[in-house]
Amino acid sequence: KAGVTQTPRYLIKTRGQQVTLSCSPISGHRSVSWYQQTPGQGLQFLFEYFSETQRNKGNFPGRFSGRQFSNSRSEMNVSTLELGDSALYLCASSLNENRLNTGELFFGEGSRLTVL
Amino acid sequence: GENVEQHPSTLSVQEGDSAVIKCTYSDSASNYFPWYKQELGKRPQLIIDIRSNVGEKKDQRIAVTLNKTAKHFSLHITETQPEDSAVYFCAASRAGSQGNLIFGKGTKLSVKP
Numbered sequence: 345k346a347g348v349t350q351t352p353r354y355l356i357k358t359r360g361q362q363v364t365l366s367c368s369p370i371s372g373h374r375s376v377s378w379y380q381q382t383p384g385q386g387l388q389f390l391f392e393y394f395s396e397t398q399r400n401k402g403n404f405p406g407r408f409s410g411r412q413f414s415n416s417r418s419e420m421n422v423s424t425l426e427l428g429d430s431a432l433y434l435c436a437s438s439l440n441e442n443r444l445n446t447g448e449l450f451f452g453e454g455s456r457l458t459v460l
Numbered sequence: 461g462e463n464v465e466q467h468p469s470t471l472s473v474q475e476g477d478s479a480v481i482k483c484t485y486s487d488s489a490s491n492y493f494p495w496y497k498q499e500l501g502k503r504p505q506l507i508i509d510i511r512s513n514v515g516e517k518k519d520q521r522i523a524v525t526l527n528k529t530a531k532h533f534s535l536h537i538t539e540t541q542p543e544d545s546a547v548y549f550c551a552a553s554r555a556g557s558q559g560n561l562i563f564g565k566g567t568k569l570s571v572k573p
Binding site for chain 1: 560562563
């Protein structure tokens with residue numbers, strides 16, 4: 345079974361630009377979450393999608409948005425990029441067939457964004 | 461909202477020794493506590509998890525304990541090996557929010573041969 349796939353793996357943008365990151369979950373997984381990882385703040389939750397609906401959202405400004413498609417693939421978008429948005433953006437999928445906890449999050453390798 | 465504190469931030473042990481990493485959480489509604497291991501340049505991977513209806517769980521050299529009253533949970537690694545060297549993250553979440561993990565800031569474990 346293929347793992348979680350994130351594209352692109354690396355990208356460089358300049359301040360003020362916008363970026364879209366893509367995540368393909370493990371086949372059969374309907375829950376997709378996004379995390380921002382930085383050396384100073386660790387892993388911070390951005391948002392979670394389940395069956396095309398945003399179920400939870402972390403404490404990030406409105407410049408960060410996401411969506412999930414009917415095939416469970418997800419995208420996240422960051423508009424008006426700031427230097428502080430430089431980070432590794434990790435996507436994770438889980439089976440989570442219902443609202444009960446079902447266990448493990450499977451992470452992708454991440455998209456490393458550098459904002460100049 | 462939930463806040464997870466993790467200590468220590470770095471830990472160095474000799475091969476064969478035990479390592480203990482501790483976390484505290486603030487939200488009494490949290491009921492799921494996973495631990496993730498992230499090797500350098502790699503993705504985080506689940507190594508063990510525990511739910512609030514269990515006090516302790518063990519998987520070979522790894523064990524996790526949970527004290528709901530004190531809102532503490534700990535990771536114990538026995539007979540450490542160099543391949544245990546990595547950053548370990550504890551996390552907490554509520555029922556129905558499994559994808560919404562609140563992570564501690566991580567512990568960098570170094571196992572010296």
